[in-house]
Amino acid sequence: MKDHEDLITRTFEKLDVKITLYFIQTLVDQKVIDLNILNVIQHHIxxxxxxxxxxxxxxxxxxxxxxxxxxxxxxxxxxSVFIHFDQEEEGILVHLCKNVERSIASSENESLIFGPNLAFTDSLETNIHLIQRKVRDENLCFEKLMIGERNHTEVRLVYLKDLTDESVVNTVRQRLEDLTVDDMVDSSVLAQYLDDNEFSLFPQTLLTELPDRVSFLLSKGKIAILADRSTNAIICPTSFSSFFETTDDVYTRWNIGTFLRMVRYIAMILSVLLTPAYVASLTYHYEIIPSALLVTLGQSRANVPFPPVFEALVLEFILELLREAGARLPTKVGQTMGIVGGIVIGQAAVEAGFTSNILIIIVALSALGTFTTPSYTMGAVIRIIRFPLIILAGLWGAIGIVVGIIYLMLHLLQLTSMGQPYMVPAYPFRFGDLKDSIVRIPYSYSNKRPVSNRPQDPDRYPAKEAKTKKDPSE
Structure with a gap:
């Protein structure tokens, strides 16, 4: 600390006692020191x-x-300010940190139609306050942990003590305590350290910047992890279906919420399979294409000199270039570049005989399918797995696609999150948990918490009372 350029040392005497203050001027407001420390010592003692x-x-x-x-x-x-009296072995640490943080604002990455749209900030104290406003349960716990050998980062383990499975809490706590790193940059980095299988493409923890989503998942028996200087909370354990759920599904009517979830699942399947199916059909399986469509395909590809697999890979790669360029440029420029670039490049590619009209439509539909996924991380995974499936379709046709899908399913079935199955409620099958993942049923029938989370209290409320409808006259 002696070599720190911003370290300030102030020494003075009071009642024949030599007092020295140590602090870093860029971290502490000196007016606060004058008011809360020096003024008190000089005039009130x-x-x-x-x-x-x-x-x-x-x-x-x-x-x-x-x-x-x-x-x-x-x-x-x-x-902090360290106050030391001469000839004393110890001193006093007074926390007077000058807080520099962004104000509470709307979420930028997780947009909602209904419900509160407030997002976490980079202040741990503010994030804790936002959760406490939403969850006023006396059993809400905030366990404090410190991570980082050189740059210490405060982390809070958040859960409902009388609800969350204790064995899962112990697992998460143990993994956090066992981490030995120099610095924890962000909660997104911390989530990668907590993965059961770090070589898997699929995320095994859920990142969210919405306090209301955290509070809702806490009530289902999940665990949240908050890290200082981070705007995202980590939710664990999580499942594959969790990445296709939003709090909009909760705030809207049950039939609308179920329909939107079905749309996302269908969009995910189409996004993964549309382009590989196009490549396999044109390369090996002309017989499955209707005759009228086959003529159109032939005319569209008449001037294309490349095989379907190469054509598809190049067009998918161009789409990824446009997407990445649009994300890295300033917002207004990025949106304009993405729209204009997509139109210009697509039209020019068709006119130059580089690709066919039908493939552009298919690739565009596949891209739209990834945009419907609420989680950016899962959307990126879907985009990545398209490429090996396209290559397999070009090598072995439909058999290659089936082999790729089987490999993906086997990988997902053996994947875990904090030791819990990743594919619940599909595997192991939990029929009662379908209402909290794949579909959404009316709240009067949602009196049970998901069994997959192994909650200590499985009942949300008495089912009979929830279904009883009484008029004031009764």
Missing amino acids: KDEISYSVLENKLPVSQINRSNDAKIISENIRAG
Whole structure:
């Protein structure tokens, strides 16, 4: 700490006691120091000066004594002021950090139609407050953990003590405590450390920036992890179906919510299979194409010199280039470039005989399918697995597609999240949990919590009372 350029040392005397203050000027507001520390010492302490008197007089809530040089150094770097009396072995740490954070705003990555659209900020205290506003259960727990050997990051394990399965809580806590890293950059990095299978494409934890989604999943027996300086919460354990659910499904009527979920699943399947099916049909299986469509396909591909597999791979790669370029450019420029670039390149590719009209339509539909996935990470996975399926379709046709799908299913069936099956409620099959994942039924029939989460309290409310409808006259 002695070599820190912004370290300020202020020394003065009070009642024949030499007092020294240590702090970093960029982390602490000096006006606050003058008001809350110096003013109190100079004008409100007249008879005796000691640590006990100072602790009682200072108008600050976070005050701790310490004689450990490492702890003192860490706290000064975190925005504390260290007060030391000459000839004393210990001192006082006063937390006066100058908070610099963005205000609470709407979510940018998870848009909603109904319900609150507020998002987490990069302040852990603010994020905890947002959850406490939503969940006022006395059993709500915030376990504090510190991660990082060089740059310590505060992490909070959030769950409902009387609801969440204790074995899962112990698993998550143990994995967090066992982490040995220099620095935890963000919760998205922390989520990768917690994966059961780090070589899998599929995410095994769910990232969200919506406090209402966290509160809803906590009530289902899930666990949330909050990290300081991060705008996302980690939800675990999670399942494959969780990445196709949104809180919009909860806020809308049950039949609309079910329909939207079905649309997302169908869009995901079409996004994965449409382009490989096109390649397989044109390469090996002309007989499955209707005669009228076969003529149109022949005319469309008459001037295309490339085989279907190469044509599809190139067009998919061009689409990924447009998507990535649009995401990295400023918002207004990126939107314009994506739309204009897609139209210009698509039209020019067709006129130049580089590709066919029908393939452009198929690739565009596949891209739309990935956009319906609420989770960006899962959408990226869907885009990636299209490429090996296209190659397999070009090599072995429909047999190649089937082999690829079987491999994916076997991989998903053996995948776990915090030791829990990834494909629940499909495998192991839980019929009662379908209402909380694949479909959404009326709330009067949703009195049971998902069995897959192994909640300590399986009942949300009495089913008979929820179904009873009474008029005031009764």
